[in-house]
Amino acid sequence: MKFGYFDDKSREYVITTPQTPYPWINYLGNGDFFSIISNTSGGYSFYRDARLRRITRYRYNNIPLDSNGKYFYIRDEEVLWSPSWKPAKTPLDKYECRHGLGYSKFLGEKNKCRAEVTCFVPDEVNAEIQILKLENLSDKTKTLKIHSFVEWCLWNALEDTTNFQRNFSTGQVEIEGSTLYHKTEFRERRNHYAFYHVNTALKGYDTDREKFLGLYNGLEAPDAVINQTAYNTEAHGWSPIASHFIEVTLKPGEHKELVFVLGYVEVPDKDKFVTNQVINKAPAKSIIEKFDSPAKAYASLQLVVNKWTTLLSAYQTTTPDDKFNRVVNIWNQYQCVITYFFSRSASYFESGIGRGMGFRDSNQDLLGFVHIMPHLAKQRIIDIASTQFEDGGAYHQYQPLTKRGNSDIGGNFNDDPLWLIAAVSAYIKETGDTSILDESVPFDNNEKNKASLFEHLKRSFDHVINNLGPHKLPLIGRADWNDCLNLNCFSNNPDESFQITENKSGGAAESVFIAGMFVKYGKEYAEICQFIKNTKEAQRAEIHVNEMVNAINKHGWDGEWFLRAYDFFGNKIGSHTCEEAKIFIEPQGFCIMAGLGLEDGRANTTLESVHKYLACEHGIVLNYPAFTRYHIEYGEISSYPQGYKENAGVFCHNNPWVIIAETQNGNGDRAYDYFTRISPAHTEDKSELHKTEPYVFAQMIAGKEAFKPGEAKNSWLTGAAAWTFVAASQHILGVRPGLNGLIVDPCIPKQWKEISVTRRFRNAVYNIKVHNPDGKSRGISEMTVDGTLIKGNELPIFNDNNIHEIEITL
Ligand code: GLC
Ligand code: GLC
Numbered sequence: 001m002k003f004g005y006f007d008d009k010s011r012e013y014v015i016t017t018p019q020t021p022y023p024w025i026n027y028l029g030n031g032d033f034f035s036i037i038s039n040t041s042g043g044y045s046f047y048r049d050a051r052l053r054r055i056t057r058y059r060y061n062n063i064p065l066d067s068n069g070k071y072f073y074i075r076d077e078e079v080l081w082s083p084s085w086k087p088a089k090t091p092l093d094k095y096e097c098r099h100g101l102g103y104s105k106f107l108g109e110k111n112k113c114r115a116e117v118t119c120f121v122p123d124e125v126n127a128e129i130q131i132l133k134l135e136n137l138s139d140k141t142k143t144l145k146i147h148s149f150v151e152w153c154l155w156n157a158l159e160d161t162t163n164f165q166r167n168f169s170t171g172q173v174e175i176e177g178s179t180l181y182h183k184t185e186f187r188e189r190r191n192h193y194a195f196y197h198v199n200t201a202l203k204g205y206d207t208d209r210e211k212f213l214g215l216y217n218g219l220e221a222p223d224a225v226i227n228q229t230a231y232n233t234e235a236h237g238w239s240p241i242a243s244h245f246i247e248v249t250l251k252p253g254e255h256k257e258l259v260f261v262l263g264y265v266e267v268p269d270k271d272k273f274v275t276n277q278v279i280n281k282a283p284a285k286s287i288i289e290k291f292d293s294p295a296k297a298y299a300s301l302q303l304v305v306n307k308w309t310t311l312l313s314a315y316q317t318t319t320p321d322d323k324f325n326r327v328v329n330i331w332n333q334y335q336c337v338i339t340y341f342f343s344r345s346a347s348y349f350e351s352g353i354g355r356g357m358g359f360r361d362s363n364q365d366l367l368g369f370v371h372i373m374p375h376l377a378k379q380r381i382i383d384i385a386s387t388q389f390e391d392g393g394a395y396h397q398y399q400p401l402t403k404r405g406n407s408d409i410g411g412n413f414n415d416d417p418l419w420l421i422a423a424v425s426a427y428i429k430e431t432g433d434t435s436i437l438d439e440s441v442p443f444d445n446n447e448k449n450k451a452s453l454f455e456h457l458k459r460s461f462d463h464v465i466n467n468l469g470p471h472k473l474p475l476i477g478r479a480d481w482n483d484c485l486n487l488n489c490f491s492n493n494p495d496e497s498f499q500i501t502e503n504k505s506g507g508a509a510e511s512v513f514i515a516g517m518f519v520k521y522g523k524e525y526a527e528i529c530q531f532i533k534n535t536k537e538a539q540r541a542e543i544h545v546n547e548m549v550n551a552i553n554k555h556g557w558d559g560e561w562f563l564r565a566y567d568f569f570g571n572k573i574g575s576h577t578c579e580e581a582k583i584f585i586e587p588q589g590f591c592i593m594a595g596l597g598l599e600d601g602r603a604n605t606t607l608e609s610v611h612k613y614l615a616c617e618h619g620i621v622l623n624y625p626a627f628t629r630y631h632i633e634y635g636e637i638s639s640y641p642q643g644y645k646e647n648a649g650v651f652c653h654n655n656p657w658v659i660i661a662e663t664q665n666g667n668g669d670r671a672y673d674y675f676t677r678i679s680p681a682h683t684e685d686k687s688e689l690h691k692t693e694p695y696v697f698a699q700m701i702a703g704k705e706a707f708k709p710g711e712a713k714n715s716w717l718t719g720a721a722a723w724t725f726v727a728a729s730q731h732i733l734g735v736r737p738g739l740n741g742l743i744v745d746p747c748i749p750k751q752w753k754e755i756s757v758t759r760r761f762r763n764a765v766y767n768i769k770v771h772n773p774d775g776k777s778r779g780i781s782e783m784t785v786d787g788t789l790i791k792g793n794e795l796p797i798f799n800d801n802n803i804h805e806i807e808i809t810l
Pocket of ligand 2: 645
């Protein structure tokens with residue numbers, strides 16, 4: 001590994017060269033104010049919505065890659081350098097970037113001078129704090145000239161990159177002392193502005209990009225920096241920036257710390273201005289005051305660190321595999337929380353101006369963070385359910401700021417409703433809080449049309465049985481989980497979207513995947529009904545679930561695996577009789593997770609087929625063989641070149657379904673093996689090929705039929721985060737919440753002699769130790785709780801704020 005290493009004790013990934021195979025990023029944020037930050041200090045900040053409240057400017061897919069961010073320039077005699085290497089790109093004597101949980105640190109050394117930049121977003125204010133520590137390592141006094149740099153975005157990130165006829169005339173700033181204010185559009189409808197401050201006197205400043213940079217220069221050599229000066233410019237239109245110019249003198253061995261604050265404030269309409277045109281700076285000043293010394297800033301950073309310690313303590317494990325431990329204990333849970341905040345909106349692959357919150361995505365993300373932040377999970381469920389239609393169908397997406405269904409995209413993705421059952425079931429198992437079912441929740445955000453959340457679940461369930469096709473399997477609609485299996489779309493127009501274009505009517509495309517999902521979540525729905533003593537509804541649900549099982553057995557089985565679907569014309573998809581794509585991953589994982597084939601050997605046959613046709617060194621591909629040409633009757637899936645994305649890529653999101661299926665079939669060795677093929681820590685050595693961050697899962701790794709197998713894309717914001725955490729924590733380690741207790745059912749590699757799990761669950765801590773003297777994978781032979789033998793594999797709900805010791809022998 002030549003790019004970095006894990007520092008598990010500090011919960012950091014330490015990057016040791018700025019030239020990683022792709023920018024390796026981190027997220028800083030407090031739920032409202034966020035920054036995305038790369039290992040060379042690229043990235044941007046925004047408030048809540050990366051499209052509507054973009055604070056600093058970023059240029060996606062720019063050249064050179066990742067070339068806008070929040071930067072420092074240090075001039076030390078003849079040498080000009082940046083602690084994060086970029087933008088000056090002067091070779092450093094030492095470089096390190098430490099991405100931690102909620103903060104990033106850059107360490108640069110040059111010319112016997114050390115600079116450390118620590119960036120984080122505190123919980124208490126909407127700002128990014130940067131602590132710049134400068135140290136003179138030489139035996140001479142040094143006078144350093146420092147320039148800071150951020151470029152403002154004119155708020156709406158889409159307009160900012162398209163509407164230049166307006167933009168170039170609107171920019172406005174104010175300057176007061178060491179604070180540079182960005183107030184574009186504050187004069188009219190906006191009640192927010194941003195500022196960039198440093199807690200020391202300035203030698204100068206710039207707010208006009210052209211003057212600071214020189215019209216034809218890049219960020220590596222701005223005129224102001226090269227000329228060791230500042231022009232004290234006040235921007236009018238064009239592109240406002242904020243750059244402080246500071247001089248720092250350091251005696252040999254001396255160090256100094258400066259605190260920069262990049263803040264965002266909202267001001268009530270009536271208080272916006274102090275005099276005509278002069279903005280009310282009081283709210284900014286109150287933030288600045290909280291960070292006017294390094295001590296205050298470090299104390300606030302410590303709170304961020306402590307917060308993460310508490311959050312992660314909900315689930316911690318020790319197994320013989322350090323890599324597995326660091327994924328489960330630190331990075332996977334961190335990634336799950338990030339997906340809670342961002343769904344699929346803002347990363348280095350999601351531009352922050354495209355997608356809203358996905359109905360299915362957000363429900364699935366919840367499976368990965370509900371144990372960490374159950375109170376936020378409850379609100380999230382209500383928000384999602386509030387966008388549901390009366391007939392149980394769902395908008396495919398909703399907008400985070402308005403929390404309303406996105407009518408540009410609409411609905412009819414027929415798996416969507418069932419994911420709501422998945423999320424609510426996980427929430428109730430985690431918390432025992434069935435009162436959520438009584439919450440009154442609108443349909444389509446119409447406050448005049450409300451029903452209990454329980455009724456919403458019932459409508460989700462019924463939406464499937466009200467939309468069955470000729471084989472009594474669920475109609476697929478626009479698509480199911482696989483957004484690209486568009487069986488009713490028949491698009492021959494490159495200017496339309498596969499997903500939202502008018503669908504052809506009269507077809508009967510059905511999904512075996514949704515059928516499997518219906519069995520799994522239909523059973524969970526029935527269990528919830530039983531639990532709240534609605535026996536009649538439970539029985540009704542069970543009847544439909546059994547009918548679906550019959551339909552799958554009769555029409556969904558291909559002989560050696562489960563079929564994927566029936567197309568518009570009623571032809572089989574994912575069958576050995578097909579010309580291409582004879583087998584798909586999704587129904588194999590989901591049907592077995594639903595319990596199908598476990599008793600009659602079909603699960604085993606299926607998993608052997610998956611192993612034979614779909615598994616490869618880089619993970620399990622989505623389908624095999626890949627589509628080699630466009631099939632109009634299948635839609636977007638066949639639009640991708642073979643081996644990429646939904647066309648036979650390793651779509652990491654659904655690999656855990658097979659991992660879980662393997663554990664249900666008792667094969668702990670294979671479950672673990674599959675996990676290691678996609679796990680970031682286990683594939684760290686492949687970083688040169690993988691390209692993306694070795695500490696988080698990527699959505700997709702190019703499959704075995706790709707031009708370049710093993711190359712990963714779309715890191716961070718993916719359902720792979722939640723599902724791999726579910727697979728590892730609940731199924732390999734086997735500690736999962738049930739309605740009546742904490743279930744323990746590990747399915748581990750045979751060679752693991754001992755594992756332990758600490759799980760916080762319903763106001764108690766469970767210290768679980770599993771001994772495996774006989775080299776088994778699964779099956780408990782003995783279990784004691786606080787010294788007392790108990791039968792079965794379910795631990796009681798203690799709810800007593802105590803710690804309980806559980807000893808298990810397999
Ligand atoms: C993307 C989408 C997700 C979908 C998957 C497969 O990850 O966000 O909703 O299920 O692709 O198409
Ligand atoms: C494309 C992608 C798919 C994603 C969808 C979201 O179809 O291939 O992964 O889910 O866009 O709209």
